Amino acid sequence: MTYKTITAVLSTADDAEKVTQHALALAERHGAHVIGVHAETPIVVTIAAPMEFPDPNAIMEQQAQAQAVSRSIETTFRTLAQRSGVSYEWRLFTGSAGYSASGIIDSARGSDIVVAVQLDPAGDGPSRADIEDLLYESGRPLCLISDAVAGPEAPSRVLIAWNGTRESARAVFDALPLLKEASEIEIFTVDGHDDATQHAAFSGTEIASTLTRHGLNVTVNSASSNGDTVAHVINRRVSATGANLLVMGAFSHSWLRHRLFGGVTSAMLKDLRVPAIMSR
Template sequence: MTYKTIVAVLSAAEDAGKVTDHVLALARSTGGHVIGIHAEAPVVVTLIAPMEYPDPNAVLDLQERAQRQSREVEAAFRSRCERDDISYEWRLFTGAAGYASAGVIESARGADLVIAGQFDPDFDGPAREDIEDLLYESGRPVYLISNAPAGPEPIRKVLLAWNGSRESARAAFDALPFLTAAESVEIFTVDPPDDSTQSHDFCGAELAASLARHGVTVTVASGASHGHSVAEALNRRATEIDASLIVMGAYSHSRLRQRLFGGVTSAMMRSARVPTLMSR
């Protein structure tokens, strides 16, 4: 198994080059086909008081701004793909639905992997809702590139977050191409349960045995949160073992609860220090 069809989510000119560089690094190693997608921002009509008529100049300015960004994103994507002689195609979607549109979701569902930039509130890149829509609706693993300035690097060590849930199991096997190629993988559980049905000493042991049969060099570890969030514990552990990728399940709780109260998924979307692969 390998990633042969890779969707690159290119939301803004600020992150298009970085996302494309990461996608091409993976495509070169797998011989994969890359699909660049961009959802052009809809025009927001500005009203002027007291008659509340649309300001035509403001509408034209917004249209041109959105179209200019689309052209910049496309140019950054095409130039890199042609430079590397990679099989690729470009898809532009317009409409109010953004990255939740049927065309974008259909493109993602036909891919082995979706790659996007990490949510960053400081520029007009992918919003949290954009990533959530792709993650929740596409049924495909989403690989988030961290906001750290480093470029694409070989994935030598992987931190696999494990809590025994369906989502974390899905993520582990969706990430199998990365795991088999890595030098080592650590299955890490934060605050593992210890009760009559399971012992924290064996948490992740069965998954480790299964991955080992695929040739993965895998170890099992656990740690206590000590009052900190699970996201903080995962980031801290990734730093300790010098992991270059975190693999984790998403939305162990309902999506509504996740949006209202936050959670590990939301926190990692914002604060993961290394690339993170999430599956739902």
């Protein structure tokens, strides 16, 4: 198993270079084709009063700014892609739906993995809704690039945040091509609990055995949150182990409100210390 088609979702001029570099580095290692995509949001004018008319010059200026951003992002992507020698293509979509635009979702669905930048709480980059759309609508694993200084090199140490759910299991196997590049992998459980098939003390051992059969070097560890948030415990473990990739499932508490992330996933999206593979 390997990645052969990678979609790089470029949201702003500021994140375009970093996301592109990660996508191209992954493509170089796996012999993959990279699709660079950007959703340009058209200018929407709201008229509050019956006799109020928008200034056409202001509208044209805003539209020109949006187009300039798109050209800047495209130039960054094409320049880096041409320099790398990787097979690539560029796609530009226009629509108010942002990441949920049909072109973005269709491109993602046809890929092995999607690369994007992490949630930006300041509002200048992708929003929570953007990330939700990619995870829930594309059906593909999402590689989120953190704001922390982290290069696009192959992962040497991987931390798998394991809770025994369907989502975490899918994330592990979606990340298998990257796991095979790592020299050390740790299955890490926070506040493990007993279930019908396994005692809490053995949480993660079965998936560890499966990965070992793939020839991977895997260890199992666990911790109690002791009143702290699970996200903080995971991030501390990432730092303590020197991991440069986090793998975890993205889940919600209720399928009836599937567009609302669970607390751990939401917290991690805001405070990633290293790139993360998330699957839904």
